[in-house]
Amino acid sequence: MKVNVVKNVLQANDIVANKNRQTFKESQTLAINLISSPGSGKTTLLEKTIPALNPDSQSIVIVGDLQTTRDADRLSDKAYQVTQINTGLSCHLYANQIAESLGDLNFKEADFLFIENVGNLVCPGEFDLGENVKVVLLSIPEGDDKVAKYPTIFRVADLVLLTKIDLIDALDFDLQRVRDDLSKLNANVQLIEFSSHTGAGMEQWLDWLRIKQTESIGTQARFIKE
Numbered sequence: 001m002k003v004n005v006v007k008n009v010l011q012a013n014d015i016v017a018n019k020n021r022q023t024f025k026e027s028q029t030l031a032i033n034l035i036s037s038p039g040s041g042k043t044t045l046l047e048k049t050i051p052a053l054n055p056d057s058q059s060i061v062i063v064g065d066l067q068t069t070r071d072a073d074r075l076s077d078k079a080y081q082v083t084q085i086n087t088g089l090s091c092h093l094y095a096n097q098i099a100e101s102l103g104d105l106n107f108k109e110a111d112f113l114f115i116e117n118v119g120n121l122v123c124p125g126e127f128d129l130g131e132n133v134k135v136v137l138l139s140i141p142e143g144d145d146k147v148a149k150y151p152t153i154f155r156v157a158d159l160v161l162l163t164k165i166d167l168i169d170a171l172d173f174d175l176q177r178v179r180d181d182l183s184k185l186n187a188n189v190q191l192i193e194f195s196s197h198t199g200a201g202m203e204q205w206l207d208w209l210r211i212k213q214t215e216s217i218g219t220q221a222r223f224i225k226e
């Protein structure tokens, strides 16, 4: 008998992802899956974003990396709770790793769950974690050809953050090329030009979170500073 292992793994993952989605809905937690190449600025984004949220809100973070607790250490004094998952050889997080982590977190009190996926533009796109939204970061130093070369993840992105925009003048980067490639793959996706260093795009990003929270959770966006 021929067994399609890959398909089975994906189906099993989807079942757990759907349970996670239901869990987030019940606890009114907006779950955000952050996906990018290594070093595009995911942890730095969280270091800046979490303190910019209303102090009454609770943010928890689950970080996926092959090794080390470095990212969790960076975020430990920013977030309400942080869990680091070391995936070893795996280039992405699985839904069951999120489900298991939730058991150790007071996620029912959390308004935001930020999931920093393993740095990779390929594998994380295949594995649903049950998140409400997928945010893909593309940084200026990676080059303006990446949207067309890694279309899968950009096709399913709910938002693209073009990070390290402060470096655009130093590098040969064609912004219009990125916008054109993106519009062919994902006509309605929003792109925010962003810099964690200068604060460019921060207000737009917080606005976007506010809108998604209202759409996904159905409550007033009371957690973000006006």
Ligand SMILES: Nc1nc2c(ncn2[C@@H]2O[C@H](COP(=O)(O)OP(=O)(O)OP(=O)(O)O)[C@@H](O)[C@H]2O)c(=O)[nH]1
Pocket: 036, 037, 038, 039, 040, 041, 042, 043, 044, 045, 071, 118, 119, 163, 164, 165, 166, 167, 194, 195, 196, 197, 198
């Ligand atoms: N110039 C500039 N550098 C940035 C910006 N954001 C992050 N960086 C730098 O980029 C490097 C990587 O940032 P991280 O936030 O660790 O990237 P990451 O995506 O979390 O990396 P991995 O977890 O390893 O995938 C660090 O040296 C940051 O200081 C930015 O807006 N502008």
Ligand SMILES: [Mg+2]
Pocket: 042, 043, 044, 071, 116
């Ligand atoms: Mg990181």
